[in-house]
Amino acid sequence: MVKKVAVIGSGVSGLTAIKACLEEGLEPTCFEKSCDIGGLWRFTDELEDKRASIYSSLVTNVSKETMCFSDFPMPSDFPNFLPNRKYFEYIKLYAENFKLTKYIQFKTTVCRIEKHPDFPVNGQWNVTTESDGEKKTAIFDAILICTGQHVDAEIPIDSFPGIKMFKGKVLHSREYKRPVGYDGKRVLIVGMGNTGVDISTELCTLASQVYLTTREGVWIIPRLGKDGYPFDLFFLRRINNWIENLVPRSVSRWMLKRYLNNRFNHELYNIQPIHRIFWKEPLVNDEIASRVLSGSIIIKPGVTKFTETDAHFSDGSIVRDLDVVILCTGFGYSFPFLDESVFKRNENKGNLYKKIIPLGIEKPTIAFIAFLLPIGPTMVAAEIQCRWATRVFKGKSK
Incomplete structure (x- = not known):
């Protein structure tokens, strides 16, 4: 039987989650409370409640070669560092190329996610959603939480x-x-x-x-690195990683400090x-x-x-x-739709295996995607996390 997976959110993480499900033969249903994909990267002049917000002039911090998905290169005519509207265009192209939007239910709010009564045996979840004033509850075999970590302003x-x-x-x-x-x-x-x-x-x-x-x-x-290339094309290379692992940590840190302070x-x-x-x-x-x-x-x-x-x-x-x-004091994240027995932020912070699956859960059928701050693009980490999580759901990885 094909396992059904609920994907919560259709931002960058949600889209790559849908794709990872399809690659593993899973059946994804994505719930998106707004009217379009893109999440954080879909700029609007109006501030929308419970949705990530960006400013009009936002430009990516890493180059297009570094932040693209592994199997979908950026168009060659895109600039090296993308204004937010350009990255949103890339997200649209990605979704269209892999035909992902047909798995998304727009203007649908997730009200409640709780364990099925037989969860310790089958690992299933009850998911209650609301659309056009009508509430529905469905059973899913696994959950991918892709709501992002730039929604709740920390003040x-x-x-x-x-x-x-x-x-x-x-x-x-x-x-x-x-x-x-x-x-x-x-x-x-x-x-x-x-x-x-x-x-x-x-x-x-x-x-x-x-x-x-x-x-x-x-x-x-x-952003401007050696010889006029994007900084990350020089910085994120195998030889630098090799040197960092070869020499003592104190020496590699000194070398990096020296490089940054020279600039x-x-x-x-x-x-x-x-x-x-x-x-x-x-x-x-x-x-x-x-x-x-x-x-x-x-x-x-x-x-x-x-x-x-x-x-x-x-x-x-x-x-x-x-x-x-x-x-500019950052953001937190919360999951008001999720039963606190699964994840309570103040108590469970850091208690995610591989920063993805809650420790101690009876069945590993829920995954939190991109709730981390890597040195590099989050969307690349999200893609790898989704691949691993869906393999766990499928039983291919432990």
């Missing part, structure tokens, strides 16, 4: 004393779409990740002054990371150095408190008369 209010008193505008980066309405404003951007730096380099051409905070520092990698002296710009190299996701940006040198972006340490108009920082400095605060 650590307790980390910013006094921010509720601030009289200017406060928003999370999830709400930022275009650089409209920032002319002549004094803007503080909290968080020096890829999003924070992208927004700061865009707004600094319009705002009277942009301040960018970092508590821990960050390693910066330019951009992090200590000089007050962003030298306090942690081990690549302990967290590196930053990919080509503009930040020139913007800091020109003074249009001023780097500040961590915020200690806010007043009605000002921000205080850990070095004792104060920035006065701020108009806007943008919190």
Whole structure:
């Protein structure tokens, strides 16, 4: 009997999940609550509830050769680093080429996923969905969770004393779409990740002054690499991996630090990371150095408190008369449709085998796809995870 698999979400992970199911002879049904595929990469000017959001100017951080699926190369006329609309076009081409959309039920919300009464024996799931006001429940042999990790904005209010008193505008980066309405404003951007730096380099051409905070520092990698090629074509090579595994870890880290600081002296710009190299996701940006040198972006340490108009920082400095605060404090993820006996984030964080299947579950028939932060493109990791998970469902892998 062909096993039925429910795929939750039709973003990049959901699409490659559908394809992996088909390759293993499984029968996928994908549930997508919006009207189209693409997930994070489908830009809209309106902020949609419970859906990932991006800004209009977003460009990929890795080159097209690195972030394409293994069996579907990017079109040759696509640029090396893709604006979000171009990557969405690629996703559309991928779905059309492998005829994936016919397995998707659009405008269908997953309300509940719970274990079938005989789960310890058959590993099956009851999936309740709603579409056009009508609820349905169906039985599936396995589940692939592909809802993404850029939906629930994390706003650590307790980390910013006094921010509720601030009289200017406060928003999370999830709400930022275009650089409209920032002319002549004094803007503080909290968080020096890829999003924070992208927004700061865009707004600094319009705002009277942009301040960018970092508590821990960050390693910066330019898109432009050796001999004018994309940086990752040089960086992600077998010889570099061979050297890293051959020499002591301390030596390989020193070599990488030296390479990065030769391109951009992090200590000089007050962003030298306090942690081990690549302990967290590196930053990919080509503009930040020139913007800091020109003074249009001023780097500040961590915020200690806010007043009605000002921000205080850990070095004792104060920035006065701020108009806007943008919190680039990242995202969390949650599964309100999933029974907590299967996965409770606060308790189960890190308790996913291979970062995919919950430890201790009676039957390995549920997989969480792309809930990780690799040094490299998440979509490539998602493809490999789906291949492995579907083989586990099929009984080909343990």
